[in-house]
Amino acid sequence: AQTVTQSQPEMSVQEAETVTLSCTYDTSESNYYLFWYKQPPSRQMILVIRQEAYKQQNATENRFSVNFQKAAKSFSLKISDSQLGDTAMYFCAFMNSGGGADGLTFGKGTHLIIQP
Amino acid sequence: GAGVSQSPSNKVTEKGKDVELRCDPISGHTALYWYRQSLGQGLEFLIYFQGNSAPDKSGLPSDRFSAERTGGSVSTLTIQRTQQEDSAVYLCASSPDRAKLFFGSGTQLSVL
Numbered sequence: 001a002q003t004v005t006q007s008q009p010e011m012s013v014q015e016a017e018t019v020t021l022s023c024t025y026d027t028s029e030s031n032y033y034l035f036w037y038k039q040p041p042s043r044q045m046i047l048v049i050r051q052e053a054y055k056q057q058n059a060t061e062n063r064f065s066v067n068f069q070k071a072a073k074s075f076s077l078k079i080s081d082s083q084l085g086d087t088a089m090y091f092c093a094f095m096n097s098g099g100g101a102d103g104l105t106f107g108k109g110t111h112l113i114i115q116p
Numbered sequence: 117g118a119g120v121s122q123s124p125s126n127k128v129t130e131k132g133k134d135v136e137l138r139c140d141p142i143s144g145h146t147a148l149y150w151y152r153q154s155l156g157q158g159l160e161f162l163i164y165f166q167g168n169s170a171p172d173k174s175g176l177p178s179d180r181f182s183a184e185r186t187g188g189s190v191s192t193l194t195i196q197r198t199q200q201e202d203s204a205v206y207l208c209a210s211s212p213d214r215a216k217l218f219f220g221s222g223t224q225l226s227v228l
Contacts, residue, residue, distance in 0.1 A: 035189065037219075043207070043222040044221040047216075050215065097215075104149070108156075109158055
């Protein structure tokens with residue numbers, strides 16, 4: 001079974017700063033997907049970024065980028081020029097390439113607070 | 117609608133009562149998932165529907181929990197004889213293919 005670990009329950013940074021959220025995972029699979037989801041107070045889980053394990057290039061989406069270290073099983077999220085609207089819970093998630101029900105595993109989340 | 121819709125948004129019930137939670141997935145999405153999110157926790161898988169196949173119920177915590185999906189679209193999660201430990205946010209997600217889940221805003225269930 002896969003496990004996803006987020007070791008930072010809460011982080012707080014000043015607006016415009018860069019922040020990195022940590023995530024490690026454990027799997028015996030070779031092909032899989034990794035995700036970062038954002039959950040604001042509205043409760044809706046919003047996909048921030050997705051990484052396919054077979055791609056060596058780190059995924060980027062505007063101010064969001066990841067540092068994917070496959071050998072170390074590490075998948076950190078970097079948010080540049082942080083904004084007040086980035087305040088939310090952030091969840092790291094894993095899905096094996098077969099998809100389906102047992103392929104999606106979430107970490108317990110990091111509460112990110114952006115201070116004005 | 118354009119997104120996954122869940123109703124009600126909030127539900128308060130008394131211990132021992134039955135509740136039904138509804139999920140309207142994005143049109144055309146063949147896969148539908150239910151998750152439970154307890155306070156301060158990540159998402160716990162409950163049940164998965166894929167097309168007309170038999171659902172994967174392996175995540176349901178007890179036989180008080182059941183779900184159905186009618187016509188491959190709308191899904192209802194039913195909790196019978198609710199207990200206080202059932203209090204949580206119940207999230208639904210639909211997917212057109214693997215690795216692309218679209219979530220609703222969830223139902224906050226409070227069992228008094």
